[in-house]
Amino acid sequence: MRSSYGKLFFVAGFVCVLMLTSWHTSKSDNLPFQLHSVYERLLRAEQQGEVLSKELLKVLGQLQNRSIAPSNHTISNSSAILEERVLRRLLPSQPNAYIYLPHLKEHEDSLTPIVHLGQRRTGVSLVLGVPTVHRQKQSYLVNTLQSLLFDLSTAERKDIVIVVFIAETNAIFVNAVVQSVQTNLPDAVSAGVIEVISPSPHYYPDLSNLKETFGDPKERVRWRTKQNLDYSFLMLYAQSKGTYYVQLEDDIIAKQGFFESMKKDIAYVLSEEWLFLEFSQLGFIGKLFRTSDLPMIVEFFLMFHKDKPIDWLLDHILWVKVCNPEKDSKHCHNEKARLKRTYKPSLFQHVGLHSSLLGKIQNLKDKDFGKQVLFKSHNNPPAELRSSLEKYLSHTLERAYNGVDFFWGLTPKIGDYILITFTGPQAVKGYLFRSGNIETNGDRFYNTTVEVLPTSKSVKVRVTRGELACCKPSSDGFVQIENHLGVIIHKIFIKVLF
Known part of the structure:
Protein backbone atom coordinates (compact mmCIF):
# COMPACT_ATOMS: atom_id res chain seq x y z
CA MET A 1 0.00 0.00 0.00
CA ARG A 2 1.07 3.57 -0.39
CA SER A 3 1.38 6.72 1.67
CA SER A 4 0.94 9.51 -0.83
CA TYR A 5 0.98 13.24 -0.15
CA GLY A 6 0.42 14.73 -3.63
CA LYS A 7 2.78 17.27 -5.25
CA LEU A 8 5.83 18.55 -3.38
CA PHE A 9 6.59 22.23 -2.83
CA PHE A 10 9.82 23.13 -1.01
CA VAL A 11 11.25 26.52 -0.14
CA ALA A 12 14.18 25.81 2.15
CA GLY A 13 13.73 22.18 3.01
CA PHE A 14 11.45 20.12 5.19
CA VAL A 15 10.98 19.10 8.76
CA CYS A 16 9.70 15.77 9.95
CA VAL A 17 9.13 13.71 13.06
CA LEU A 18 9.33 9.94 13.13
CA MET A 19 7.30 7.84 15.54
CA LEU A 20 6.53 4.14 15.82
CA THR A 21 3.48 3.66 17.92
CA SER A 22 0.71 1.41 19.13
CA TRP A 23 -2.51 3.07 20.17
CA HIS A 24 -4.83 2.39 23.07
CA THR A 25 -7.89 4.08 24.55
CA SER A 26 -8.69 4.73 28.17
CA LYS A 27 -11.87 5.51 30.02
CA SER A 28 -12.16 8.72 31.97
CA ASP A 29 -13.99 8.85 35.25
CA ASN A 30 -14.05 12.62 35.27
CA LEU A 31 -17.66 13.58 36.00
CA PRO A 32 -17.53 17.08 34.40
CA PHE A 33 -16.51 15.54 31.07
CA GLN A 34 -19.30 12.97 31.25
CA LEU A 35 -21.84 15.71 31.95
CA HIS A 36 -20.36 17.72 29.11
CA SER A 37 -20.83 14.78 26.72
CA VAL A 38 -24.49 14.38 27.71
CA TYR A 39 -25.09 18.12 27.38
CA GLU A 40 -23.53 18.20 23.91
CA ARG A 41 -25.69 15.30 22.73
CA LEU A 42 -28.80 17.14 23.89
CA LEU A 43 -27.75 20.29 22.05
CA ARG A 44 -27.01 18.34 18.89
CA ALA A 45 -30.40 16.66 19.05
CA GLU A 46 -32.00 20.09 19.36
CA GLN A 47 -30.04 21.41 16.37
CA GLN A 48 -30.96 18.40 14.25
CA GLY A 49 -34.58 18.99 15.15
CA GLU A 50 -34.26 22.59 13.99
CA VAL A 51 -32.79 21.48 10.66
CA LEU A 52 -35.62 18.98 10.15
CA SER A 53 -38.15 21.66 11.05
CA LYS A 54 -36.75 23.95 8.38
CA GLU A 55 -36.95 21.21 5.78
CA LEU A 56 -40.51 20.36 6.83
CA LEU A 57 -41.64 23.96 6.57
CA LYS A 58 -40.00 24.23 3.16
CA VAL A 59 -41.92 21.19 1.92
CA LEU A 60 -45.16 22.47 3.45
CA GLY A 61 -44.61 25.80 1.72
CA GLN A 62 -44.10 24.10 -1.64
CA LEU A 63 -47.24 22.02 -1.19
CA GLN A 64 -49.18 25.09 -0.16
CA ASN A 65 -48.02 26.99 -3.24
CA ARG A 66 -49.08 24.12 -5.46
CA SER A 67 -52.49 23.94 -3.84
CA ILE A 68 -53.27 27.64 -4.20
CA ALA A 69 -51.78 28.17 -7.65
CA PRO A 70 -54.70 26.84 -9.78
CA SER A 71 -57.43 28.69 -7.93
CA ASN A 72 -55.35 31.77 -7.10
CA HIS A 73 -56.95 31.83 -3.64
CA THR A 74 -55.34 33.64 -0.73
CA ILE A 75 -54.18 31.74 2.34
CA SER A 76 -56.80 31.60 5.05
CA ASN A 77 -56.26 33.45 8.30
CA SER A 78 -56.18 30.21 10.26
CA SER A 79 -53.51 28.79 7.96
CA ALA A 80 -51.38 31.92 8.28
CA ILE A 81 -51.71 31.88 12.06
CA LEU A 82 -50.76 28.19 12.19
CA GLU A 83 -47.70 28.77 10.01
CA GLU A 84 -46.58 31.68 12.21
CA ARG A 85 -46.94 29.56 15.35
CA VAL A 86 -44.94 26.73 13.79
CA LEU A 87 -42.20 29.12 12.75
CA ARG A 88 -41.95 30.64 16.20
CA ARG A 89 -41.98 27.30 17.98
CA LEU A 90 -39.72 25.23 15.73
CA LEU A 91 -37.23 27.58 14.10
CA PRO A 92 -34.31 29.21 15.94
CA SER A 93 -34.64 32.95 16.38
CA GLN A 94 -33.06 35.01 13.61
CA LEU A 104 -32.05 42.99 1.52
CA LYS A 105 -35.79 43.13 0.84
CA GLU A 106 -35.08 43.78 -2.84
CA HIS A 107 -33.77 40.23 -3.44
CA GLU A 108 -35.06 37.01 -1.91
CA ASP A 109 -31.64 35.35 -1.77
CA SER A 110 -29.77 38.24 -0.14
CA LEU A 111 -29.06 36.21 3.02
CA THR A 112 -28.60 32.88 1.25
CA PRO A 113 -24.95 31.75 1.14
CA ILE A 114 -23.40 30.24 -1.96
CA VAL A 115 -21.82 26.94 -0.89
CA HIS A 116 -18.83 26.16 -3.12
CA LEU A 117 -17.13 23.28 -1.27
CA GLY A 118 -18.03 20.92 1.54
CA GLN A 119 -20.51 18.29 2.62
CA ARG A 120 -22.82 20.59 4.66
CA ARG A 121 -21.78 18.87 7.87
CA THR A 122 -23.88 19.51 11.00
CA GLY A 123 -24.07 18.23 14.57
CA VAL A 124 -20.41 18.80 15.46
CA SER A 125 -18.98 20.18 18.69
CA LEU A 126 -16.92 23.01 17.21
CA VAL A 127 -17.59 25.23 14.22
CA LEU A 128 -14.57 27.37 13.28
CA GLY A 129 -15.38 30.50 11.29
CA VAL A 130 -12.58 31.80 9.02
CA PRO A 131 -13.50 34.89 6.98
CA THR A 132 -11.12 35.77 4.17
CA VAL A 133 -10.89 38.75 1.84
CA HIS A 134 -8.69 39.90 -1.00
CA ARG A 135 -5.27 41.06 0.21
CA GLN A 136 -3.00 43.16 -1.97
CA LYS A 137 0.27 41.73 -0.65
CA GLN A 138 -0.11 38.15 0.53
CA SER A 139 -2.73 35.50 1.31
CA TYR A 140 -2.31 33.47 4.50
CA LEU A 141 -5.47 31.36 4.16
CA VAL A 142 -4.02 27.98 3.15
CA ASN A 143 -1.34 28.13 5.85
CA THR A 144 -4.03 29.01 8.41
CA LEU A 145 -6.17 26.03 7.40
CA GLN A 146 -3.18 23.69 7.41
CA SER A 147 -2.31 24.90 10.91
CA LEU A 148 -5.86 24.23 12.16
CA LEU A 149 -5.84 20.72 10.66
CA PHE A 150 -2.26 19.83 11.53
CA ASP A 151 -2.72 18.22 14.93
CA LEU A 152 -6.33 17.00 14.77
CA SER A 153 -6.93 13.32 15.46
CA THR A 154 -9.29 11.23 13.35
CA ALA A 155 -12.02 11.56 15.99
CA GLU A 156 -11.53 15.34 16.22
CA ARG A 157 -11.77 15.72 12.44
CA LYS A 158 -15.19 14.09 12.61
CA ASP A 159 -16.35 16.49 15.32
CA ILE A 160 -15.38 19.80 13.74
CA VAL A 161 -16.19 21.88 10.68
CA ILE A 162 -14.13 24.81 9.41
CA VAL A 163 -16.24 27.30 7.47
CA VAL A 164 -14.22 29.51 5.15
CA PHE A 165 -16.27 32.57 4.27
CA ILE A 166 -14.99 34.38 1.17
CA ALA A 167 -16.24 37.85 2.01
CA GLU A 168 -16.16 39.09 -1.57
CA THR A 169 -18.57 39.10 -4.50
CA ASN A 170 -15.98 39.25 -7.28
CA ALA A 171 -16.44 35.93 -9.09
CA ILE A 172 -12.84 35.72 -10.30
CA PHE A 173 -11.43 36.12 -6.79
CA VAL A 174 -14.00 33.76 -5.26
CA ASN A 175 -13.22 31.05 -7.80
CA ALA A 176 -9.49 31.48 -7.23
CA VAL A 177 -9.88 30.95 -3.46
CA VAL A 178 -12.15 27.95 -3.99
CA GLN A 179 -9.63 26.38 -6.35
CA SER A 180 -6.75 27.05 -3.96
CA GLY A 192 -16.57 17.57 5.06
CA VAL A 193 -14.06 19.07 7.51
CA ILE A 194 -13.77 22.25 5.41
CA GLU A 195 -16.61 24.18 3.79
CA VAL A 196 -16.18 27.22 1.56
CA ILE A 197 -19.01 29.70 1.15
CA SER A 198 -19.50 33.22 -0.18
CA PRO A 199 -22.36 35.73 0.17
CA SER A 200 -25.08 36.58 -2.27
CA PRO A 201 -24.03 39.41 -4.62
CA HIS A 202 -26.93 41.37 -3.12
CA TYR A 203 -25.83 41.07 0.52
CA TYR A 204 -23.66 44.18 0.95
CA PRO A 205 -25.29 47.62 1.04
CA ASP A 206 -23.83 50.77 -0.49
CA LEU A 207 -20.81 51.57 1.70
CA SER A 208 -19.70 54.72 -0.11
CA ASN A 209 -21.50 57.30 2.03
CA LEU A 210 -20.74 56.21 5.58
CA LYS A 211 -20.35 58.76 8.35
CA GLU A 212 -16.75 59.23 9.48
CA THR A 213 -16.35 58.60 13.21
CA PHE A 214 -13.57 58.41 15.82
CA GLY A 215 -11.25 60.32 13.53
CA ASP A 216 -11.02 57.39 11.10
CA PRO A 217 -10.75 58.15 7.37
CA LYS A 218 -13.58 57.09 5.10
CA GLU A 219 -11.76 54.00 3.81
CA ARG A 220 -11.16 52.66 7.32
CA VAL A 221 -14.79 53.27 8.28
CA ARG A 222 -15.89 51.37 5.17
CA TRP A 223 -13.45 48.53 5.98
CA ARG A 224 -14.59 48.05 9.57
CA THR A 225 -18.29 48.36 8.60
CA LYS A 226 -17.95 45.66 5.97
CA MET A 235 -22.24 33.58 12.29
CA LEU A 236 -25.74 33.27 10.84
CA TYR A 237 -24.57 30.44 8.60
CA ALA A 238 -22.70 28.66 11.40
CA GLN A 239 -25.39 28.71 14.07
CA SER A 240 -27.17 25.52 12.98
CA LYS A 241 -24.01 23.50 12.32
CA GLY A 242 -22.71 22.74 15.80
CA THR A 243 -22.77 23.35 19.54
CA TYR A 244 -20.05 25.99 19.80
CA TYR A 245 -18.73 28.59 17.38
CA VAL A 246 -15.13 29.89 17.36
CA GLN A 247 -14.32 33.13 15.55
CA LEU A 248 -10.94 33.12 13.82
CA GLU A 249 -9.13 35.06 11.09
CA ASP A 250 -7.41 33.94 7.90
CA ASP A 251 -3.91 34.86 9.10
CA ILE A 252 -3.39 32.92 12.32
CA ILE A 253 -1.68 29.77 13.54
CA ALA A 254 -3.13 27.37 16.11
CA LYS A 255 -1.40 25.82 19.07
CA GLN A 256 -1.13 22.03 18.96
CA GLY A 257 -3.94 20.38 20.88
CA PHE A 258 -6.24 23.40 20.66
CA PHE A 259 -9.32 21.21 20.10
CA GLU A 260 -8.73 19.13 23.23
CA SER A 261 -7.88 22.23 25.30
CA MET A 262 -11.11 23.95 24.29
CA LYS A 263 -13.24 20.91 25.06
CA LYS A 264 -11.69 20.63 28.55
CA ASP A 265 -12.20 24.31 29.32
CA ILE A 266 -15.82 24.15 28.14
CA ALA A 267 -16.48 21.13 30.33
CA TYR A 268 -15.42 22.95 33.49
CA VAL A 269 -17.79 25.90 32.92
CA LEU A 270 -20.64 23.97 31.36
CA SER A 271 -23.25 24.84 33.96
CA GLU A 272 -22.03 28.39 34.59
CA GLU A 273 -23.16 31.68 33.08
CA TRP A 274 -20.93 33.12 30.36
CA LEU A 275 -21.28 34.78 26.97
CA PHE A 276 -17.96 33.82 25.43
CA LEU A 277 -14.66 32.13 26.21
CA GLU A 278 -11.54 33.94 25.07
CA PHE A 279 -8.67 31.84 23.71
CA SER A 280 -6.73 34.79 22.28
CA GLN A 281 -6.63 38.35 23.55
CA LEU A 282 -6.16 39.94 20.12
CA GLY A 283 -9.22 41.63 18.65
CA PHE A 284 -11.92 39.16 17.67
CA ILE A 285 -9.62 36.13 17.31
CA GLY A 286 -10.28 32.98 19.33
CA LYS A 287 -13.64 33.95 20.80
CA LEU A 288 -15.87 30.92 21.49
CA PHE A 289 -19.67 31.29 21.70
CA ARG A 290 -22.58 28.95 22.19
CA THR A 291 -24.27 28.79 18.81
CA SER A 292 -27.60 29.30 20.61
CA ASP A 293 -26.38 32.81 21.56
CA LEU A 294 -25.39 33.81 18.02
CA PRO A 295 -28.78 35.24 16.91
CA MET A 296 -28.74 37.74 19.78
CA ILE A 297 -25.09 38.64 19.17
CA VAL A 298 -25.60 39.11 15.43
CA GLU A 299 -28.69 41.25 16.08
CA PHE A 300 -26.54 43.58 18.18
CA PHE A 301 -23.77 43.69 15.57
CA LEU A 302 -26.20 44.52 12.78
CA MET A 303 -27.90 47.18 14.87
CA PHE A 304 -24.62 49.10 15.22
CA HIS A 305 -22.63 47.80 12.26
CA LYS A 306 -21.92 51.33 10.97
CA ASP A 307 -20.85 52.75 14.32
CA LYS A 308 -17.97 50.85 15.88
CA PRO A 309 -15.45 48.01 15.28
CA ILE A 310 -16.55 44.47 16.06
CA ASP A 311 -14.47 43.98 19.23
CA TRP A 312 -15.86 47.21 20.69
CA LEU A 313 -19.40 46.09 19.96
CA LEU A 314 -18.75 42.76 21.67
CA ASP A 315 -17.57 44.59 24.79
CA HIS A 316 -20.69 46.77 24.66
CA ILE A 317 -22.88 43.65 24.75
CA LEU A 318 -21.23 42.73 28.04
CA TRP A 319 -21.80 46.24 29.37
CA VAL A 320 -25.48 46.21 28.43
CA LYS A 321 -25.97 42.82 30.04
CA VAL A 322 -24.31 43.27 33.44
CA CYS A 323 -23.04 46.80 34.13
CA ASN A 324 -25.03 48.96 36.55
CA PRO A 325 -24.77 52.72 35.73
CA GLU A 326 -25.23 53.45 39.43
CA LYS A 327 -22.09 51.53 40.38
CA ASP A 328 -18.41 52.19 39.71
CA SER A 329 -16.20 50.93 36.89
CA LYS A 330 -14.59 48.28 39.09
CA HIS A 331 -17.97 46.65 39.66
CA CYS A 332 -18.65 46.77 35.91
CA HIS A 333 -15.27 45.20 35.15
CA ASN A 334 -15.86 42.36 37.60
CA GLU A 335 -19.33 41.70 36.27
CA LYS A 336 -18.10 41.59 32.67
CA ALA A 337 -15.36 39.15 33.70
CA ARG A 338 -18.08 36.67 34.68
CA LEU A 339 -19.39 36.64 31.11
CA LYS A 340 -15.97 36.77 29.43
CA ARG A 341 -13.63 33.99 30.55
CA THR A 342 -10.03 34.45 29.41
CA TYR A 343 -7.72 31.42 29.12
CA LYS A 344 -3.94 31.31 29.06
CA PRO A 345 -1.82 30.37 27.27
CA SER A 346 -3.59 31.59 24.16
CA LEU A 347 -4.43 28.96 21.58
CA PHE A 348 -4.19 31.18 18.49
CA GLN A 349 -1.56 33.63 17.31
CA HIS A 350 -1.83 36.35 14.68
CA VAL A 351 0.93 35.98 12.07
CA GLY A 352 -0.20 38.11 9.13
CA LEU A 353 1.88 41.23 8.55
CA HIS A 354 -0.20 42.88 5.83
CA SER A 355 -3.77 43.75 6.84
CA SER A 356 -6.70 43.47 4.47
CA LEU A 357 -6.97 47.26 4.88
CA LEU A 358 -4.68 48.58 2.16
CA GLY A 359 -1.49 50.08 3.57
CA LYS A 360 -2.05 48.88 7.12
CA ILE A 361 0.79 46.88 8.71
CA GLN A 362 -0.43 44.57 11.48
CA ASN A 363 2.36 43.82 13.95
CA LEU A 364 0.13 42.69 16.82
CA LYS A 365 1.22 39.52 18.61
CA ASP A 366 -0.45 37.74 21.50
CA LYS A 367 2.15 37.71 24.28
CA ASP A 368 0.27 34.89 26.02
CA PHE A 369 0.61 32.51 23.06
CA GLY A 370 4.04 31.40 24.20
CA LYS A 371 6.55 29.37 22.24
CA GLN A 372 5.13 26.81 19.86
CA VAL A 373 6.02 23.14 20.34
CA LEU A 374 7.43 22.02 16.99
CA PHE A 375 7.65 18.28 17.65
CA LYS A 376 6.43 15.60 20.03
CA SER A 377 8.86 13.35 21.86
CA HIS A 378 8.41 9.62 21.32
CA ASN A 379 10.35 6.44 22.09
CA ASN A 380 11.44 4.43 19.05
CA PRO A 381 13.20 1.03 18.96
CA PRO A 382 17.01 1.02 18.43
CA ALA A 383 17.94 1.39 14.78
CA GLU A 384 20.63 2.46 12.34
CA LEU A 385 19.62 5.54 10.32
CA ARG A 386 20.68 6.60 6.83
CA SER A 387 19.47 9.36 4.54
CA SER A 388 20.52 11.03 1.30
CA LEU A 389 19.13 14.34 2.60
CA GLU A 390 21.45 17.06 3.88
CA LYS A 391 20.65 18.16 7.43
CA TYR A 392 20.19 21.78 8.44
CA LEU A 393 22.24 22.90 11.47
CA SER A 394 21.73 20.48 14.39
CA HIS A 395 18.34 19.17 13.23
CA THR A 396 19.60 15.69 12.41
CA LEU A 397 17.64 12.55 11.57
CA GLU A 398 19.09 10.83 14.65
CA ARG A 399 17.81 13.56 17.00
CA ALA A 400 14.34 13.32 15.45
CA TYR A 401 14.22 9.54 15.74
CA ASN A 402 15.39 9.71 19.36
CA GLY A 403 12.60 12.16 20.18
CA VAL A 404 14.72 15.20 21.14
CA ASP A 405 14.28 17.36 18.02
CA PHE A 406 12.80 17.44 14.52
CA PHE A 407 14.73 16.60 11.35
CA TRP A 408 15.24 19.46 8.92
CA GLY A 409 16.51 18.41 5.50
CA LEU A 410 17.57 20.71 2.68
CA THR A 411 16.29 20.77 -0.91
CA PRO A 412 14.90 17.27 -1.45
CA LYS A 413 14.93 15.84 -4.96
CA LEU A 432 3.50 7.84 12.20
CA PHE A 433 5.62 9.68 9.65
CA ARG A 434 4.75 13.38 9.79
CA SER A 435 6.43 16.05 7.71
CA GLY A 436 6.17 19.77 8.29
CA ASN A 437 5.27 21.37 11.60
CA ILE A 438 2.60 23.78 12.72
CA GLU A 439 4.69 26.87 11.91
CA THR A 440 6.30 25.69 8.65
CA ASN A 441 3.63 23.30 7.45
CA GLY A 442 4.40 24.05 3.81
CA ASP A 443 7.81 22.36 4.06
CA ARG A 444 6.68 18.77 3.85
CA PHE A 445 6.61 15.56 1.83
CA TYR A 446 3.71 15.71 -0.63
CA ASN A 447 4.48 12.59 -2.68
CA THR A 448 6.23 9.82 -0.82
CA THR A 449 6.10 6.05 -0.41
CA VAL A 450 6.68 4.22 2.86
CA GLU A 451 8.05 0.71 2.39
CA VAL A 452 9.05 -2.04 4.82
CA LEU A 453 11.17 -5.17 4.56
CA PRO A 454 9.32 -8.12 6.18
CA THR A 455 11.42 -10.80 7.84
CA SER A 456 9.01 -13.58 6.96
CA LYS A 457 9.34 -15.10 3.48
CA SER A 458 5.71 -16.21 3.62
CA VAL A 459 4.61 -12.58 4.04
CA LYS A 460 6.63 -11.60 0.96
CA VAL A 461 5.05 -14.43 -1.03
CA ARG A 462 1.53 -13.45 0.05
CA VAL A 463 2.21 -9.83 -0.91
CA THR A 464 3.46 -10.90 -4.32
CA ARG A 465 0.28 -12.95 -4.81
CA GLY A 466 -1.86 -9.98 -3.78
CA GLU A 467 -3.27 -11.81 -0.76
CA LEU A 468 -2.59 -9.02 1.76
CA ALA A 469 -4.76 -5.90 1.48
CA CYS A 470 -2.23 -3.87 3.48
CA CYS A 471 0.61 -4.10 1.04
CA LYS A 472 1.84 -4.23 -2.52
CA PRO A 473 5.26 -5.40 -3.76
CA SER A 474 8.13 -3.01 -4.44
CA SER A 475 11.79 -3.68 -5.25
CA ASP A 476 14.49 -5.62 -3.33
CA GLY A 477 11.92 -7.48 -1.26
CA PHE A 478 10.33 -4.32 0.18
CA VAL A 479 6.56 -3.79 0.21
CA GLN A 480 4.64 -0.51 0.16
CA ILE A 481 2.33 -0.07 3.12
CA GLU A 482 -0.03 2.32 4.87
CA ASN A 483 -0.29 2.83 8.62
CA HIS A 484 -1.89 -0.49 9.65
CA LEU A 485 0.55 -3.33 9.32
CA GLY A 486 0.78 -6.00 12.05
CA VAL A 487 3.80 -7.91 10.68
CA ILE A 488 7.39 -8.32 11.86
CA ILE A 489 9.78 -6.16 9.83
CA HIS A 490 13.49 -5.42 9.68
CA LYS A 491 13.67 -2.13 7.76
CA ILE A 492 11.58 0.92 6.90
CA PHE A 493 12.33 2.78 3.68
CA ILE A 494 10.87 6.26 3.04
CA LYS A 495 11.37 7.41 -0.54
CA VAL A 496 10.68 10.76 -2.22
CA LEU A 497 8.82 10.38 -5.52
CA PHE A 498 7.72 13.92 -6.46
Missing part, protein backbone atom coordinates in the same frame (compact mmCIF):
# COMPACT_ATOMS: atom_id res chain seq x y z
CA PRO A 95 -31.91 38.61 13.87
CA ASN A 96 -34.18 40.93 11.97
CA ALA A 97 -31.59 41.81 9.36
CA TYR A 98 -34.18 43.48 7.14
CA ILE A 99 -34.63 46.28 9.68
CA TYR A 100 -30.92 47.16 9.79
CA LEU A 101 -30.21 46.27 6.15
CA PRO A 102 -33.42 47.26 4.32
CA HIS A 103 -31.83 46.76 0.90
CA VAL A 181 -8.52 25.37 -1.04
CA GLN A 182 -9.61 22.42 -3.18
CA THR A 183 -6.10 21.93 -4.59
CA ASN A 184 -4.20 22.24 -1.31
CA LEU A 185 -6.65 20.48 1.03
CA PRO A 186 -8.65 17.97 -1.05
CA ASP A 187 -8.98 15.35 1.70
CA ALA A 188 -10.35 17.82 4.26
CA VAL A 189 -12.86 19.12 1.70
CA SER A 190 -14.06 15.69 0.58
CA ALA A 191 -14.42 14.56 4.21
CA GLN A 227 -16.03 43.54 8.48
CA ASN A 228 -19.00 43.73 10.88
CA LEU A 229 -21.28 42.53 8.09
CA ASP A 230 -18.84 39.73 7.21
CA TYR A 231 -18.78 38.38 10.76
CA SER A 232 -22.56 38.61 10.99
CA PHE A 233 -23.14 36.63 7.79
CA LEU A 234 -20.70 33.92 8.83
CA ILE A 414 13.60 12.75 -6.72
CA GLY A 415 15.09 9.57 -5.26
CA ASP A 416 16.06 10.98 -1.86
CA TYR A 417 15.33 8.59 0.97
CA ILE A 418 15.35 7.84 4.68
CA LEU A 419 16.29 4.26 5.63
CA ILE A 420 15.64 2.89 9.13
CA THR A 421 17.33 -0.45 9.86
CA PHE A 422 16.38 -1.99 13.21
CA THR A 423 19.07 -3.70 15.28
CA GLY A 424 16.69 -6.66 15.48
CA PRO A 425 13.35 -7.66 13.94
CA GLN A 426 10.45 -5.54 15.23
CA ALA A 427 6.74 -6.33 15.44
CA VAL A 428 5.30 -2.97 14.35
CA LYS A 429 1.56 -2.40 14.71
CA GLY A 430 1.64 1.06 13.18
CA TYR A 431 3.78 4.08 12.48
